[in-house]
Amino acid sequence: xxxxxxxxxxxxxxxxxxxxxxxxxxxxxxxxxxxxxxxxxxxxxxxxxxxxxxxxxxxxxxxxxxxxxxxxxxxxxxxxxxxxxxxxxxxxxxxxxxxxxxxxxxxxxxxxxxxxxxxxxxxxxxxxxxxxxxxxxxxxxxxxxxxxxxxxxxxxxxxxxxxxxxxxxxxxxxxxxxxxxxxxxxxxxxxxxxxxxxxxxxxxxxxxxxxxxxxxxxxxxxxxxxxxxxxxxxxxxxxxxxxxxxxxxxxxxxxxxxxxxxxxxxxxxxxxxxxxxxxxxxxxxxxxxxxxxxxxxxxxxxxxxxxxxxxxxxxxxxxxxxxxxxxxxxx
Amino acid sequence: xxxxxxxxxxxxxxxxxxxxxxxxxxxxxxxxxxxxxxxxxxxxxxxxxxxxxxxxxxxxxxxxxxxxxxxxxxxxxxxxxxxxxxxxxxxxxxxxxxxxxxxxxxxxxxxxxxxxxxxxxxxxxxxxxxxxxxxxxxxxxxxxxxxxxxxxxxxxxxxxxxxxxxxxxxxxxxxxxxxxxxxxxxxxxxxxxxxxxxxxxxxxxxxxxxxxxxxxxxxxxxxxxxxxxxxxxxxxxxxxxxxxxxxxxxxxxxxxxxxxxxxxxxxxxxxxxxxxxxxxxxxxxxxxxxxxxxxxxxxxxxxxxxxxxxxxxxxxxxxxxxxxxxxxxxxxxxxxxxxxxxxxxx
Numbered sequence: 051x052x053x054x055x056x057x058x059x060x061x062x063x064x065x066x067x068x069x070x071x072x073x074x075x076x077x078x079x080x081x082x083x084x085x086x087x088x089x090x091x092x093x094x095x096x097x098x099x100x101x102x103x104x105x106x107x108x109x110x111x112x113x114x115x116x117x118x119x120x121x122x123x124x125x126x127x128x129x130x131x132x133x134x135x136x137x138x139x140x141x142x143x144x145x146x147x148x149x150x151x152x153x154x155x156x157x158x159x160x161x162x163x164x165x166x167x168x169x170x171x172x173x174x175x176x177x178x179x180x181x182x183x184x185x186x187x188x189x190x191x192x193x194x195x196x197x198x199x200x201x202x203x204x205x206x207x208x209x210x211x212x213x214x215x216x217x218x219x220x221x222x223x224x225x226x227x228x229x230x231x232x233x234x235x236x237x238x239x240x241x242x243x244x245x246x247x248x249x250x251x252x253x254x255x256x257x258x259x260x261x262x263x264x265x266x267x268x269x270x271x272x273x274x275x276x277x278x279x280x281x282x283x284x285x286x287x288x289x290x291x292x293x294x295x296x297x298x299x300x301x302x303x304x305x306x307x308x309x310x311x312x313x314x315x316x317x318x319x320x321x322x323x324x325x326x327x328x329x330x331x332x333x334x335x336x337x338x339x340x341x342x343x344x345x346x347x348x349x350x351x352x353x354x355x356x357x358x359x360x361x362x363x364x365x366x367x368x369x370x371x372x373x374x375x376x377x378x379x380x381x
Numbered sequence: 382x383x384x385x386x387x388x389x390x391x392x393x394x395x396x397x398x399x400x401x402x403x404x405x406x407x408x409x410x411x412x413x414x415x416x417x418x419x420x421x422x423x424x425x426x427x428x429x430x431x432x433x434x435x436x437x438x439x440x441x442x443x444x445x446x447x448x449x450x451x452x453x454x455x456x457x458x459x460x461x462x463x464x465x466x467x468x469x470x471x472x473x474x475x476x477x478x479x480x481x482x483x484x485x486x487x488x489x490x491x492x493x494x495x496x497x498x499x500x501x502x503x504x505x506x507x508x509x510x511x512x513x514x515x516x517x518x519x520x521x522x523x524x525x526x527x528x529x530x531x532x533x534x535x536x537x538x539x540x541x542x543x544x545x546x547x548x549x550x551x552x553x554x555x556x557x558x559x560x561x562x563x564x565x566x567x568x569x570x571x572x573x574x575x576x577x578x579x580x581x582x583x584x585x586x587x588x589x590x591x592x593x594x595x596x597x598x599x600x601x602x603x604x605x606x607x608x609x610x611x612x613x614x615x616x617x618x619x620x621x622x623x624x625x626x627x628x629x630x631x632x633x634x635x636x637x638x639x640x641x642x643x644x645x646x647x648x649x650x651x652x653x654x655x656x657x658x659x660x661x662x663x664x665x666x667x668x669x670x671x672x673x674x675x676x677x678x679x680x681x682x683x684x685x686x687x688x689x690x691x692x693x694x695x696x697x698x699x700x701x702x703x704x705x706x707x708x709x710x711x712x713x714x715x716x717x718x719x720x721x722x723x724x725x726x727x
Contacts (some may be wrong), residue, residue, distance in 0.1 A: 104570035105541075211658040212426075241425040242597050243674075246641045246654035253651075268571060271643035275652070298645070312575040314600035316642050318627045326579065327572045329526075330540045 058128075059230055059262045060093040060116060065125035067108075067115050071335060083334045085111040087286035087342075088125070090361075093230075098256065098263040100277030100294060102270060102309070106331055108286040109266045113232045116264070118146050129230070147177065150228040154235040156215035160207040166193070166218055167203045173225045192221040195258075196251060213244035217251065224255065232264045237272075249276065270313050274298050279367075282306050285342040286334055288361075292368035302364050302375035305343045341373070349374050382607065387559055387591040388414040388437065391452035395432050397445050404662045406432040406446075408615040411689075414559065417589035421606035421623075423596060423638070425659050429615040430595045434561045437593075438478060439468050456558055474504040477552035479581075481564035483544035487536040493520075493547050494532035500554040519550040523580050542573035546580060553584050560585070561593045566601060578604060599642050603627060608695070611635050614660060614670040617689060620697040629705065631698040633675045669701065677702050 066088055071081040086108045093099040101109045114120045116127055118134060127134045132145055150173075153159035160169055170192055171185045180188070190200045196217040207215055216236065223231060233252065237245045253276060256263060267273050273280055274294055281291040282305065290303040301307045308325040327346050332338060338345050344354040353373055361369045390412040397404040407429040414420045424430045435441050436448050439460065453460045455476065463471065472478075480486040488496055497516035501507045507515060513532070520528035523546040536544055545565060552560050565581060566574040582605060585592050594605055602609055602623070609626045611619040611634065619632040630636040637655040657674045660666055666673050672682040681701050689699045 104572060213658050241659060242599075243425060243638060243641055243655040244658055246652035247656075249652045250654055269643070270571075271645045274645060275643055275648075308572060310645070312572045313645055314575065314578075314598075314604045315645060316600050316603045316627065316639065317644075317646070318603045318624050324575060326575055330542060330573070 057095050058092040059095040059130060060264070061128040062089060062091050062112070062116065063126040063128070065089045065112070065115060065127060066123045067111050067120055068123040081335050084286050084337050085334060086115065086122075087337065089283075089286070089288050090125075091281050091288065091291060093262060093264055094279070095229075095262055096256075096260055097279065098253075098265050098277045100273040100280035101264060101266045101283060102268060102273055102280060103283035104268065104309075104331060106285075106334065107283040108334070109283055110234055112283070113151070113234060113264060113266060117149055117151060117232060118142055147226055148228050149230040149232070150223040150226070151232045151234065152216075152219055152223050152236045155239045156207075156212055156219050157239070159219055160215055162207050165204045165206050166198075169207070169218060170222050170225055173222060177226060188225065189221075192225055195224070195255065196221045211244075212240045213247055216240060216248050220248075220251065220255070224259065224261070227259070228261065230262045230264070232266070234266045235268070236265075238267070238269070245272075252276075270298075270310060282309065285331060285337055287342050288371065289343065290368075290370045290372075291361075296365065296368045300365075300368075302368070302370040303343075303372045304347050304349055307377065341371075382415055382417040382589075385416040386413060386454075387416045387418075387456055388412065388593075389452055389454040390433075390437060390450065392450060393433065393436055393453075394449045395429070395436050395441065396447050398447065399445065402663050405665070406615055406662065407436065410612075410615075410617055412437075412593075412610065414591045414593060416558070416591055417585075419585060419592040419594060419605055419607050421594045421596060421602040421609045422612055423599065423602055423609060424612035425597055427614075427659050427662055428612040430612050431563055433612075434478070434563055434593060434595055438472060438476060438561065439463070439465075440472075440478075470504070473500055473557075474555045475557050476559040476561065477555070477557045479545075479548050479552045479560065479562040479565050482568055483541065483548050484536060486548055487544060489536055492533050492535055493539070494534075497532075497547070497551055497554065500551055504555045515554070516550075519554050520547070522553070523547075523550045523584065524576075525550070540573075541569055542577055545569060545573075545577050549577070549581055549584065553588065553590070556588055557590060559591045559593070561595070563595045564597070565594070567596070567598070574601075581605070599638060611638070614662070614665055616670065616699060617697070618671065618699045620689075620695075622695055625694060625696060631692060631696065631703040631705075632671075632700050633677050633704065634671050636704055637674075669699075677704075 065086055067086040068082040068084050071083060089112060103109050111120060115122050122135060129145060134142060134145060137145060167189055170189045174180045174185050193200060193202060198214065198217055237248050240248060249272065265277055277294050279292060280294040280297060282289045284305050290297055290306045297306065301310055308327045311325045329346050332345055340356045341354045341359055344350040347354065359371045359373045361371050364370045364375055390410065393407055393410040395407040397406055410433055422430045422433065441448060450461060494516055497519060498512040501512040501515045517528045517532055520531060525531050525543060525546050566577050569577060596602060606623050608622055610617050611632065613634050619635050626635065630639055640653040641655060643652065655674055668684050669682045669687055672678045687699050687701045689697050692698055
């Protein structure tokens with residue numbers, strides 16, 4: 051919350067992740083996929099930080115970089131004031147114990163040949179230092195926390211529905227009491243009527259265990275409800291970031307505006323004016339010079355095409371990366 | 382939209398027998414689609430919505446599927462009697478399908494132009510050159526930029542939204558009377574979803590095609606449909622015109638689904654949830670299939686499956702205690718769980 055300024059748990063400074071493109075013309079300059087391009091953000095402790103954007107905008111790569119699963123090309127990541135990017139591998143592994151991840155698809159993230167006990171106890175087994183009895187007690191406790199029962203201990207993932215599988219995934223993620231949890235689209239693979247159950251569970255666990263979430267989603271209505279602060283990404287860059295309420299009430303970047311207006315509402319009476327973006331997201335191999343959004347922006351000028359905008363503080367708790375922030379007319 | 386009936390299905394049943402038992406995927410579905418109407422079938426995974434659409438097109442492989450239907454009339458023809466050879470002429474020409482995942486629906490080793498040409502050559506007996514012209518025109522109509530160049534692209538060279546447009550172009554190629562779109566935008570991003578739905582809506586209006594839209598996303602339904610069927614566990618639980626359904630749902634499942642959609646325009650800090658999950662189709666609960674998850678459930682619901690009853694204004698509901706409805710039973714009124722606030726879930 052903005053009232054009590056909390057300390058950042060995770061801080062990302064000028065982070066870039068580039069992947070080399072294989073093949074191409076011999077001796078020509080190697081191309082790169084610029085998945086994350088000079089991103090800076092701050093995840094306050096005990097809060098849920100939302101990361102929104104379309105597929106291919108680099109949200110998952112950013113999360114993977116924070117968790118140490120991909121090596122950043124440049125920039126710094128701080129976790130609890132420790133610079134992760136400068137740590138030797140052994141110390142990094144130590145630091146990563148306090149960060150865990152919930153995956154999108156509970157059908158592929160659980161080994162079908164492991165029973166629930168083995169799935170949830172595996173992190174403890176890897177860390178070591180637990181007796182068998184301790185592990186079993188902990189697994190039963192975790193099952194209770196996520197709304198499953200001890201009877202499920204020796205059942206296999208195939209016996210469970212999608213929502214229950216995601217609960218197992220959550221139990222596994224919190225088994226080592228992490229401080230920081232990355233939720234990568236935790237509900238988008240589930241049935242609509244189960245979404246609310248899993249989201250409520252995540253919020254409840256956060257309250258009880260005091261975890262910090264990085265919540266990746268493309269569902270803006272969900273992000274609005276559970277994330278006090280948010281960053282909108284496009285083509286590897288953050289377009290707009292700050293307090294969610296402020297941004298959703300007064301989006302200043304043309305991309306945020308069109309993203310918000312593209313969300314279909316269940317309201318059948320109001321036919322709201324929508325900004326329909328022309329064209330598609332450019333390939334991250336050839337990111338446009340200047341503003342990444344300039345190829346689809348209705349307001350783009352020559353300045354946008356040549357000069358990359360710097361983040362500007364538009365109002366308290368609201369940064370925007372645009373030369374001409376402000377509303378655009380819906381067509 | 383006219384009053385002419387384009388598709389009429391009565392008492393459709395599809396079962397899949399297997400070694401462990403019988404999966405009753407669709408249990409007695411009635412469906413009517415008028416000319417130029419957009420009918421949405423809403424339901425979660427396993428509710429039988431896709432099987433219904435495949436059965437209408439006679440695309441279900443038998444075995445394993447066993448299909449029974451009392452009436453299957455398309456544009457005045459009885460499709461039950463149609464042979465596979467006749468169906469081959471009907472599919473693609475008079476009724477067409479748009480699948481969810483365009484990457485698997487398109488052949489990866491053929492250019493999209495070649496695949497579009499096939500439709501024209503097969504159904505309109507065009508020459509190769511004419512077909513190419515027709516394909517390029519079809520691509521232009523759905524808003525594919527520089528269609529002459531795209532014509533010789535392979536599916537993997539196009540983005541998700543473009544591939545979906547190609548599928549739409551293919552479905553509308555022969556100006557069919559009925560199109561079935563199975564989750565046409567689920568695999569797409571929000572901004573692209575808005576584009577593709579607009580294309581689909583415009584094409585449907587211009588050609589006054591009947592459209593069956595299969596989806597789990599109520600916001601897509603709100604944007605597209607004229608009439609909505611809500612399916613749960615292989616049965617239709619509610620049928621209503623769009624606005625009536627969204628303003629005043631009669632079935633507790635519809636009410637729950639509507640309440641569970643997070644809205645951009647409202648503030649809420651707790652998500653409204655429907656308890657439990659969709660039951661296993663092999664072991665459906667006795668009585669009303671929704672009763673274990675229903676907060677208005679009574680003994681009557683546990684014992685007996687309610688019939689699909691007419692509620693006037695083109696509405697039908699399968700519930701013993703429709704929300705705010707007239708036929709509340711004594712015991713439901715006594716425990717005060719019914720009819721208090723019909724519009725809101727919690």
